Amino acid sequence: RPRVLSGIQPTAGSFHLGNYLGAVRQWVALQETHDAFYMVVDLHAITIPQDPKDLRANTRLAVAQLLAAGLDPDRCTLFVQSHVPEHAQLAWIMNCLTGFGEAGRMTQFKDKSAKQGAERASVGLFTYPILQVADILLYQAHEVPVGEDQRQHIELTRDLAERFNGRFGPTFTVPKPYILKETAKIYDLQDPSIKMSKSASTPKGLINLLDEPKATAKKVKSAVTDTDTVIRYDVAEKPGVSNLLSIYSTLTGAGIAELEEKYEGKGYGALKTDLAEVMVDFVTPFRERTQQYLDDPETLDSILAKGAEKARAVAAETLAQTYDRVGFLPAK
Numbered sequence: 001r002p003r004v005l006s007g008i009q010p011t012a013g014s015f016h017l018g019n020y021l022g023a024v025r026q027w028v029a030l031q032e033t034h035d036a037f038y039m040v041v042d043l044h045a046i047t048i049p050q051d052p053k054d055l056r057a058n059t060r061l062a063v064a065q066l067l068a069a070g071l072d073p074d075r076c077t078l079f080v081q082s083h084v085p086e087h088a089q090l091a092w093i094m095n096c097l098t099g100f101g102e103a104g105r106m107t108q109f110k111d112k113s114a115k116q117g118a119e120r121a122s123v124g125l126f127t128y129p130i131l132q133v134a135d136i137l138l139y140q141a142h143e144v145p146v147g148e149d150q151r152q153h154i155e156l157t158r159d160l161a162e163r164f165n166g167r168f169g170p171t172f173t174v175p176k177p178y179i180l181k182e183t184a185k186i187y188d189l190q191d192p193s194i195k196m197s198k199s200a201s202t203p204k205g206l207i208n209l210l211d212e213p214k215a216t217a218k219k220v221k222s223a224v225t226d227t228d229t230v231i232r233y234d235v236a237e238k239p240g241v242s243n244l245l246s247i248y249s250t251l252t253g254a255g256i257a258e259l260e261e262k263y264e265g266k267g268y269g270a271l272k273t274d275l276a277e278v279m280v281d282f283v284t285p286f287r288e289r290t291q292q293y294l295d296d297p298e299t300l301d302s303i304l305a306k307g308a309e310k311a312r313a314v315a316a317e318t319l320a321q322t323y324d325r326v327g328f329l330p331a332k
């Protein structure tokens with residue numbers, strides 16, 4: 001079976017709809033066909049200041065949500081990044097292989113550091129993409145299921161894998177991004193020119209999966225569309241409507257053309273009312289299942305312990321080979 005690996009940050013409160021449709025949904029599908037490794041990236045989370053108590057709670061919450069979304073610990077390896085020390089170890093080697101200018105060109109770093117004030121941003125934030133490179137290469141992943149915003153980091157991963165292989169001999173699988181066109185970028189419901197995100201979106205434009213379903217329905221019903229009334233998928237001319245159609249289509253399995261036909265001659269109100277219902281039907285059981293996992297911390301811990309063990313077996317082998325290639329003296 002080909003291998004996939006991906007990660008998600010333990011954010012406060014809950015995952016948003018973009019995380020789910022852009023990434024986690026694919027993770028669930030891929031565990032059926034691939035040897036799948038998925039992790040909650042707590043090492044990445046601390047590139048921005050975190051309260052220790054909150055970080056711990058958010059990490060558990062992230063795992064509970066992944067299970068609620070349909071990850072099955074019997075079908076995939078689910079773990080927490082800091083439980084596998086090899087991530088930090090390989091990251092160091094990758095740091096030493098990356099050019100300063102090369103790292104400085106990462107657009108997510110530029111955006112995030114600009115937001116904090118460049119002087120205040122941590123060195124960890126600067127090397128964030130390189131830790132991600134290590135995450136992927138450790139598992140010899142063939143594909144990395146992510147949203148469009150992660151494409152540049154996967155490109156860097158490919159570059160560094162090729163660089164290492166070229167310099168030290170074939171060691172790493174060169175991975176490909178796995179990005180589905182329709183859900184590569186889910187947009188803010190109030191401003192369809194920006195991606196849905198915890199940091200950029202206004203609360204009204206952001207669908208948090210664990211919010212009150214009623215509040216979610218309201219946000220869908222007040223989504224920004226345009227002054228026209230025609231329901232047609234056209235990202236350039238009708239970004240708001242197209243975003244709603246993508247979300248609707250993915251959550252129900254109905255094709256875009258089918259939806260365009262269904263709503264022909266009907267206004268945006270009808271589309272939004274129906275989508276609000278679809279969304280409520282999705283988030284209601286998701287919230288319940290997440291709560292069930294949170295209420296059973298022992299099960300959660302044992303899932304993570306097993307996951308870390310399986311992950312370490314793979315990671316340790318890759319790291320040992322890498323150390324050898326680099327020329328480190330074996331510890332006797």
Ligand code: TYM
Pocket residue numbers: 005006007008009010018019020021022023024041044131132135136144145146147148149150183184185186187195196197
């Ligand atoms: P993170 O935690 O920001 O987001 C998790 C996943 O959600 C996707 N995503 C979106 N997709 C579509 N539309 C959106 N509006 C949207 N917002 C977020 C992201 O693309 C991502 O796939 N650096 C990564 C975590 C990471 C990782 C890895 C990923 C660490 N190591 C190794 C893959 C492989 C991140 O911050 O994702």
